[in-house]
Amino acid sequence: ETGVTQTPRHLVMGMTNKKSLKCEQHLGHNAMYWYKQSAKKPLELMFVYSLEERVENNSVPSRFSPECPNSSHLFLHLHTLQPEDSALYLCASSRWTGRGYTFGSGTRLTVV
Amino acid sequence: GENVEQHPSTLSVQEGDSAVIKCTYSDSASNYFPWYKQELGKGPQLIIDIRSNVGEKKDQRIAVTLNKTAKHFSLHITETQPEDSAVYFCAASMRLRNSNYQLIWGAGTKLIIKP
Numbered sequence: 001e002t003g004v005t006q007t008p009r010h011l012v013m014g015m016t017n018k019k020s021l022k023c024e025q026h027l028g029h030n031a032m033y034w035y036k037q038s039a040k041k042p043l044e045l046m047f048v049y050s051l052e053e054r055v056e057n058n059s060v061p062s063r064f065s066p067e068c069p070n071s072s073h074l075f076l077h078l079h080t081l082q083p084e085d086s087a088l089y090l091c092a093s094s095r096w097t098g099r100g101y102t103f104g105s106g107t108r109l110t111v112v
Numbered sequence: 113g114e115n116v117e118q119h120p121s122t123l124s125v126q127e128g129d130s131a132v133i134k135c136t137y138s139d140s141a142s143n144y145f146p147w148y149k150q151e152l153g154k155g156p157q158l159i160i161d162i163r164s165n166v167g168e169k170k171d172q173r174i175a176v177t178l179n180k181t182a183k184h185f186s187l188h189i190t191e192t193q194p195e196d197s198a199v200y201f202c203a204a205s206m207r208l209r210n211s212n213y214q215l216i217w218g219a220g221t222k223l224i225i226k227p
Contacts, residue, residue: 002155031212041219042201042218043156043201048212055210055212092155098144098205098208098213098214100146101146101158102158103148104155105153105154106154
């Protein structure tokens with residue numbers, strides 16, 4: 001365990017479903033991130049939160065909606081996804097933005 | 113936009129030999145360069161990092177070198193062992209608004225250690 005916990009580990013959803021990914025950290029970190037990891041591509045930053053405020057939204061489609069209710073929890077709400085959204089979704093946290101990320105093990109998402 | 117290029121994409125070395133992975137970055141303002149190791153079924157894990165005011169840093173069998181003028185940095189693993197087999201990612205910092213930063217990532221190198 002790294003200190004960043006992601007649930008669920010695996011998720012299969014239809015294109016009309018609504019689901020949420022959860023990330024939790026108790027490392028005392030102030031920044032949290034969502035990344036998308038697809039095969040043979042660099043890690044794609046989706047969202048950055050610092051002190052519960054969104055500081056970066058990297059041109060992510062509106063079918064992905066983040067929520068950061070407090071500095072320990074981060075959610076990614078999913079609705080009407082496309083098959084190309086299938087990937088590993090990684091959550092990370094750090095004490096401050098851009099330094100010393102701790103990653104969770106990810107949620108393997110398959111959209112059918 | 114800013115980017116980080118990483119080479120090679122796959123590296124196969126004999127156990128006990130050394131492995132070198134290279135990255136170049138485009139943002140001359142980058143001042144922090146971490147390396148992460150990702151094993152199967154896990155998220156990336158920080159293994160070593162270097163700041164722009166330092167040219168080299170070592171931690172047991174791994175070392176990172178930085179050439180700011182050329183804007184490239186490298187990961188060196190000596191005396192490779194089977195457990196070094198993984199995907200390695202380099203990254204470089206980039207400033208966002210309001211004094212926040214993000215990391216720009218390389219595409220990864222799959223390191224295979226042959227017994």
